[in-house]
Amino acid sequence: MSMLMTLAATAETATLPGAGPGLQAIFSTTTYIIAGVCFILSLKWLSAPTTARRGNIVGQIGMAAAIIGALLQHNIVSYEWIIVGLVLGAAIGAPLAIWMPMTAVPQRTAFSHACGALAAALGGSAHFYLEVPKWMAEKGLTGIFSTEAHMNMGILCIEVLLGALTFTGSLMAFGKLQEILPQRPITFKGQNYFNFLILGLALATGVALTINPSWTFLFPVLLGLAMLFGVLLIVPIGGADMPTVIALLNSYAGMSACLMGFVLDNKLLIIAGALDGASGFILSIIMCKAMNRSFTNVLFGAFGQIQAGHGQQGETKSVKSASAEEAAGILEAAQSVIIIPGYGMAVAQAQHKVRELFDQLSKRGVDVKFAIHPVAGRMPGHMNVLLAEAEIPYDRLIEMDDINGEFPQCDVAMVIGANDVVNPAARHDKTSPIYGMPIIDADKAKTVMAIKRSMKPGFAGIDNELYTQDNTLMLFGDAKAVVGSVAKELAENHK
């Protein structure tokens, strides 16, 4: 998307003498239509695990068509800087895609949004400084700015405002997720009022520029205020809410690109930006619902703060631990097993060992299902992606609401590196930061096995009473090693 914006902005700056739209324009428009259709189909297919791969490929084809279409615009005079941009972008993007681990996808996404938003803000700024002299010249002839100039200026101001605030906001989100910056919410008295004041000033600057585009000195002020607002918007938000915020920032970047499309009269940017903006917004709503959080609470609350001492008061309860051999014996005798994967499975990259365990149990006629919590892991669909990679059949992956009713009849609930999403405190402890979040009812199973390395808390920073329940057995260790040992036990000693 950022590449498209840069190309669109570059293409707009010059016209090749003597070259008309003709064939090239028809070709460009055709590729744009193909790209638009591909983006829509991609989004549709990406929403289900069975069609997600197809969705991904179609999305890539769409983006390739969009880039080719933009590159072949008849009014591009020079390709030198475009090539520099392409090489530079590929040099940064390719290593990121190849070496960044799956568990770091949220911060990688935040970084990508920062780049896209920067491109939108820079594209808008370039347009401003190129167009204002033309509008001034027109004004010199008529004595007033044309309606078109005022309208363009208005759209440009919103576009730059969104682009600049998304740029700094996404960088802050990246810093928090990468733990370069403190994850806890940073708050101060009157914060929301101060934030609204900065936003109000930025909007007022935009209005002033729309009324009089010749006040060019206001443009850097608008940029500065928007960037400051981006920082202020993110600092009070805790680490646990950051993925939701990233989806929201994605939406802002999309809207910014869409507005850029109006300014540059680029229909593909309008389509792609609108799709990006709408899907990011819908995703953040879905995530808020899954965590039982309201939008305003995410943006203006201070969730994610490590609640010192939460769940740690009172007597210390002992835990029962079991060996891989004992676990294999219990699993072999079970008729139904529900596996609940979480972030720890992703960290350990245990999905292939989980597949081995699934095969061993299925072979013995045990009914094995996977309970998928919508916010397990660190990004939406995290567990689905990993289990699909290990080729676990899709029909074995059951959404939380559909499987929760089965736990009272289930023989073994096997929790693999999940913590917050199975914490019963979410149901009854009103002081808990996860109170109200729907959870997977693992605690209701006849036997619970929990695989993790220690008694340390998960993302929300709180203890989990599930581990001290009478029917819970802890299997301490790295998820890959423990699941591998249990599968091996079943294969070798429990034939």
Ligand code: NAP
């Ligand atoms: P979690 O609560 O973060 O717990 C993960 C557990 O995995 C930890 O307790 C950790 O315990 C264990 N672990 C880490 N490395 C391991 C390894 N190598 N082997 C075995 N265990 C390992 O994870 P979750 O239950 O999946 O919950 C996700 C959290 O992220 C929720 O709080 C959710 O709200 C938040 N969140 C997710 C999303 C999303 O889109 N998915 C979005 C927003 C927020 P040890 O250190 O003791 O091993």
